Amino acid sequence: MAYEIPVTQARAELADLINRVVYGGERVVVTRHGKPLVALVSAADLRRLEEEQDTTEEPVVSAVSAVHAVPPAPREPRFGIAAEHRGTEAR
Structure with missing residues (x-):
């Protein structure tokens, strides 16, 4: 587990912290x-x-070098969406 210390305190105790890490x-x-x-x-x-x-x-x-070309998927049918704007008076 690591020892946590606030940056302001670490600044004042840097030499001691280095010794704790190294030795x-x-x-x-x-x-x-x-x-x-x-x-x-x-x-x-x-x-x-x-x-x-x-x-x-x-x-x-x-793994990336083993990747090979994959044939494209068959085309799926396209479905259209119809919309009609009725305005505010249709409510």
């Missing part, structure tokens, strides 16, 4: 008005995230 193995989420803005993670965590992203993109590429 304590923590992940820190910096928030503004309670909403997450950024996350501080170790360089090793970032490397793992990037490697995972690279491996998850590969099957998509191979």
Whole structure:
């Protein structure tokens, strides 16, 4: 679980937060008005995230390369819609 901290407090405690991430193995989420803005993670965590992203993109590429042309669907009959404007006096 990540440690959350408001941006104003994170600004004042940046050196301590970096130490918590690097040496304590923590992940820190910096928030503004309670909403997450950024996350501080170790360089090793970032490397793992990037490697995972690279491996998850590969099957998509191979799946897209396997796509072939599909014949068009047969034409469906067209139905018209008729409307008549009667004006306000017809009510």
